Amino acid sequence: MERIIGIDLGTTNSLSATVFEDGPEVIGLDDEASVTPSVLSWTDSGWLVGREAKDRRISNPENTVYSVKRLMGRDMAELGTIVKDLPYKIVEAQRQLVKVRVGSREFTPQELSAEILKKVKLKAEAILGESIGKAVVTVPAYFDDAQRQSTRDAARIAGLDVVRIVNEPTAAAIAYGLDEKKDGYVAVYDLGGGTFDISILKLTGKIFKVVATHGNTQLGGDDFDRAVVDTLKARIKQKHPDAEFNDPETMQILKKTAETIKIDLSLTTETSYSFALPKLGLLIEGSFNIEEFESLIAPMVEQTLESCRHVLHEAKLTLKEIGEVVLVGGSTVVTSVRKQIESFFGRPPHVAIDPYKVVAIGAGIQGHLLAGGRRDFLLLDVIPLALGIETLGGTFSKIITGNSTIPIEESETFTTNVDDQTSIDVNIFQGERELIKDCRALGQFKLKGIPAMKAGFPLVEVMFRVDANGILTVSAKEKRSGKKAEIEVIPFHGLTQFEIERIMDDSFEHAIDDFNDRQLIEFRQTAERVFRGIEQTWDIAEKALGAADREKIQKQIEVVRQSMKGQDSQALKAELDMLGDLTRPLADTAMGQTILSELQSEV
Amino acid sequence: MAYSEKVIDHYSDPRNVGSLDKSDENVGTGLVGAPECGDVMKLQIQVDPVSKEIIDAKFKTFGCGSAIASSSLATEWVKGKSIDEAMSIQNTEIVEELSLPPVKIHCSVLAEDAIKAAISDYKSRNED
Amino acid sequence: MAFEQPACQTCESTLISRLFCFSCNAFQPLPREIDLFEVMGLPIAFEIDSEELEELYQRLSLELHPDFFETAPEAEKRLSETALVILNRAYNTLRDSTLRAGYLLFLLAKDKKLDERTLPVGFLQQMFNMQEALDELLNSDDTAALIRMSKDLQDRHKKIETSFVSLFKIIEDSPEDLEKLQQLQTYLNADRYLRRLVDRIPENGLLQN
Structure with missing residues (x-):
């Protein structure tokens, strides 16, 4: 059976998932490692993707690209004001396409998404120890045909055959439905970084039927950030009327500050900020409270509730008939969003499954079904x-x-x-x-x-x-x-077709496309992670393990280090496995558990 | 202006929407429908009692977009025509580029039916 | 009206649905024109058991859906796709009372000439007036009046449905009764107008709360 993994290609983050022996789970050594920020940064040697790219957002703003998903299948006119708020350059290309200009080069959104997908694929391959050729990729339910086709093209460029495009809220409902096994109507409220969807599904036994769906492909957490940025700009302007915010670095600093304010206000009712804008020679300080933030985002939240009313109308259902509300997407952790959903639906939402992971997991389960791995449920999907x-x-x-x-x-x-x-x-x-x-x-x-x-x-x-x-x-x-x-x-x-082939040829020159090489890179990273884990738990090791065992571990670390310099990925994996066996007793101790247990199972 | 642009114009900005005084003996009212999809169209003409020329036309249509567009076009078309000319409404529009989008079958006849109904209403009220 | 129970082309068991044999799990060859009632294993009648319809739709989907044939040979994959297209059409047509009435009338009136545009006397004018009234209500935010209109329309739709039941029963006994067939066509047309109005009333779901 050829494995079909599930990929959640998000505006902000991307994840993959599959069905392991003990059930569906995201692919990654730990929570942090399973997430690939959907950010790219151009360097002399090609693209950096993920966390390393995200770190360069402020140091290298012109060459660092994020929120590519918002550009997929869109033309300049449709993008409207989004363009001017992005620190990277967007230019018009032939046939109503847009491209992102980085230095002297131009890239289609499909190529950029492909880089993210490649990174996700590569990470999954290293962990699963097998080559991945097929995937179920999720998109917002309200993506139109052009946006879906762009996503499909991106996957092809990344060397992935998209067996199925699944709607994000639907994927979430699969994960929820198989988890809860309760019949009835489920509303999935999905507010991500750049898109909003509301879907109503009817769960009856093995059948998950999408009844109605509605949404907005240009509304998400990014817009909350933008509203906060606009407020910050207005505050700065009050004191410094001549301040201009158009340079990429300043834009990125403001965006990052806004994100921090948003996250803080999900935990507390007031937060203060202090940051420097080197290009303007300014040091900015101030505070933001929850009421200010709520009134800023209120119109956007109201827009999502408008969609909820619409979808109920479409589904010919009343609020009372909705059995459960499932939250999906990073922006649903914002307290005031959650409060308003609760008051609209008249019940607290279901949050048992991590809203960050649930879409990828659902896609992984659907991939497992399509690969012939199960027949215990069936998704009946709709065109939006x-x-x-x-x-x-x-x-x-x-x-x-x-x-x-x-x-x-x-x-x-x-x-x-x-x-x-x-x-x-x-x-x-x-x-x-x-x-x-x-x-x-x-x-x-x-x-x-x-x-x-x-x-x-x-x-x-x-x-x-x-x-x-x-x-x-x-x-x-x-x-x-x-x-x-x-x-x-x-x-x-x-x-x-011709354009896709040309891009694939082009990218081949840059890509490290040999399976062994890719595994080597990933196992080397894994080894570094394991070393750090051992270092952090060494205090425990001194109490929990005998001197002989400790020495064995030290020796094996050296063996792994030698192997890391070589070119044989399988040999490196074998030595890493050995190290995993030796450190197992460490993982049994309370503190060691959190740090090492996942390494044990994954390596 | 290309033919289809002209028609688009009639949808985005329909001409002659409204009503004429139904009790005026110089006004003829036609009410027709397309039950296939629940469209209903009211079209009225005002006839000059001396010259028997249609001097004004108004419509109100509840239904699909192309029914509205064709009502608008039809009211423009009948103005200035004699009632006999209007009765023999024909699509003799000369177009250079004969590749156009199609129309819904019921929409293509609805406006025509409405004009005929309005004229026959006018005639029945002016039989003497 | 019962139809002759078809048999499986592979194992000759009596078929529940024209699409698939639950005894030997074989796809059935599809005739050029397929009777949607046969697809759903229902007797050809206006009154249907909607639970039975729902249940068979699910059972068939679980056997035939292309998701279960992703790795199957291309021909089988195509077969499953076509089967699902037909199944969805049958399910969508039969579960909606207006569409079901229309389809049934089409089956019954096949070779007879009906006037397809008849409406009850004065009905068109009434619909025009209601559309105009609805225009005003939609601009006025008078929710109470909107709910009243919505309820009125539902009631009228239910009345028509009751007439469908008795008229189709009469036709069952005397299939050649042209007058009754024409009456059915008239009610069906009226029902379509009512639907059009109902569809224009926004957030119907919430109003009922």
């Missing part, structure tokens, strides 16, 4: 937004309504409005509004060669098919003449 075509007058005619369970096929017959029309434009759109200008264009084709007929005579059957992967195929047929045309929809905002 209606699909249809442009009808004359720039109006949008839905063919498949939003929240339809997939796979699905629907058709509708149209006609012409003008005499002797020999060709018909089939322009495919996605959205919930009445005019195509308010919907997302997905693709287009012409149905040609129709014999000239009076208006209203041709019978044009347009058929939409969405497969279990959410991939749309559209075909059109003029029934009187039998003329046909069909396309698999590649969204306008997506990359072409």
